[in-house]
Amino acid sequence: MSALHFSRVVIVGVGLIGGSLALALKRAGVAGKVIGVGRSRASLERAQALGVIDEAAPLEVAAKGASLIVLCAPVAQTFALLHALEPHLEPGTIVTDAGSTKSDVIMAAKTALGDKVAQFVPAHPIAGRELNGVEAALAGLYEGKKTVLCPLQENARADVAAVRAMWEAAGADCHVMSAVQHDAVFAAVSHLPHVLSYALVAQVANAEDAALKLDFAGGGFRDFTRIAASSPEMWRDICVANRDALLREIATYQSVLAHLKARIEASDGEGLERVFARASQARLAWGAQRAAAANVEP
Amino acid sequence: MSALHFSRVVIVGVGLIGGSLALALKRAGVAGKVIGVGRSRASLERAQALGVIDEAAPLEVAAKGASLIVLCAPVAQTFALLHALEPHLEPGTIVTDAGSTKSDVIMAAKTALGDKVAQFVPAHPIAGRELNGVEAALAGLYEGKKTVLCPLQENARADVAAVRAMWEAAGADCHVMSAVQHDAVFAAVSHLPHVLSYALVAQVANAEDAALKLDFAGGGFRDFTRIAASSPEMWRDICVANRDALLREIATYQSVLAHLKARIEASDGEGLERVFARASQARLAWGAQRAAAANVEP
Incomplete structure (x- = not known):
């Protein structure tokens, strides 16, 4: 024992x-x-x-x-x-x-x-x-x-x-x-992505031309929406349970998306590329670090 | 010949x-x-x-x-x-x-x-x-x-x-x-997901507690953000080139996200579950159909 x-x-x-x-x-x-x-x-x-x-x-x-x-x-x-x-x-x-x-x-x-x-x-x-x-x-x-x-x-x-x-x-x-820190971290890296992924699939599935769109959806769509196949009951509960932290992350996300939309409206390729490049570098670094630490897929 | x-x-x-x-x-x-x-x-x-x-x-x-x-x-x-x-x-x-x-x-x-x-x-x-x-x-x-x-x-x-x-x-x-149909389809199932994925990584990477958040990011974050590692120059060009169709898809997405946010604000679990369940069913059906057609990963 x-x-x-x-x-x-x-x-x-x-x-x-x-x-x-x-x-x-x-x-x-x-x-x-x-x-x-x-x-x-x-x-x-x-x-x-x-x-x-x-x-x-x-x-x-x-x-x-x-x-x-x-x-x-x-x-x-x-x-x-x-x-x-x-x-x-x-x-x-x-x-x-x-x-x-x-x-x-x-x-x-x-x-x-x-x-x-x-x-x-x-x-x-x-x-x-x-x-x-x-x-x-x-x-x-x-x-x-x-x-x-x-x-x-x-x-x-x-x-x-x-x-x-x-x-x-x-x-x-x-x-x-702390519980506050915990909830902010998981709202950002887990709960928000689930909401965003469900939202995209809902948008595509509700479109008039849903069948055509789904027919041409490829590997990017597959990866982005994999978490939208998760249990609706479980994610409903998590969203309500972590309401405050999740609402803060959604509000921030709405600002980031509005910023990118404004760059696209202005055909501001340079401004878009700045955000994309920073995100791309951060994602590549995260993947490399994770793969090195745990010998897993980046 | x-x-x-x-x-x-x-x-x-x-x-x-x-x-x-x-x-x-x-x-x-x-x-x-x-x-x-x-x-x-x-x-x-x-x-x-x-x-x-x-x-x-x-x-x-x-x-x-x-x-x-x-x-x-x-x-x-x-x-x-x-x-x-x-x-x-x-x-x-x-x-x-x-x-x-x-x-x-x-x-x-x-x-x-x-x-x-x-x-x-x-x-x-x-x-x-x-x-x-x-x-x-x-x-x-x-x-x-x-x-x-x-x-x-x-x-x-x-x-x-x-x-x-x-x-x-x-x-x-x-x-x-038609070109209009083509651009609408790819704006929805490819260009929009890229913008959304870049936006999430930008948000997490720009947070005060970015290191902590990235440390706890798991498999859902990995899949959702895989496309954010794509070429910033290429996606800058695509966003500007497909500006009008992409802006329409972003505007629709903003409405869907605002709807989900309002459901969370109201702690309306039932309303959330309705959207999540429809998305989850659509994603599972798409994955199954795709796997059956091409013998690929759902």
């Missing part, structure tokens, strides 16, 4: 993210019993049959004697889950989450948990697959991936350290930043 | 596009002598050394006795090239081009060639590689790719048929549409 050990781990939402974490903690030998909580009995039964969880239980039962409770359900459910958990949350239990947005999750946690929010350590593992559900869960999903921790002032240092150690046991590299 | 034969083919601009066409026509046995015209002596010498062209000559010399002249230089040079060609253009010569935009090319051709514009058959092969220059030229570049022809009212049917047959000999599937 490792020095790090959680005797009773509760995974709330046993899909790709929660299931992969359960498998990773089992593989690392840091989890005793793993209890799954979820809305779908069929899905919990599959998780148990696959050996992802040891048993299934309702949240209030699962919470009894839990060392660690990890929320892996969609972020929109955070308040309801923590509100239901609060009366059953014991003093020795650490609660954490895996949500893609943090300010709203923290707001929900403070409202739902009151003073017990000190036991809640917000986190966001940056990992995913194109597949969903517990069948897609992999013990290695978090290996070499980043996890962001956004500790609260109220958190005990030991609890933050335990959550960090848990993610490290799952193979992730942990980074600490 | 094939029934189709161009005894003297002039390629103006012997880079990836022009060089690949020269190689494809030679391989198909439909080209006699291939003459290269270009601004860089070194590049023409390389083209000759690689066997892409048989000889190099200035435009006015190359035009003498030419059966076919193909403009493969950047679209911004169309007027200057045709203006220089006009006094030397013989009645039996067909002129065509490979430009990514068509309305502006036709305008330039009408102004530069006057009555001789009847000899000019506008075309756009939809093919490319991430590499540029004659060294990247491939005889098979156009195989299975689409070429759009935008014939003029002034063109003789036989000349249009000859240009079509030339592209078919190079392996391309030919499609005929």
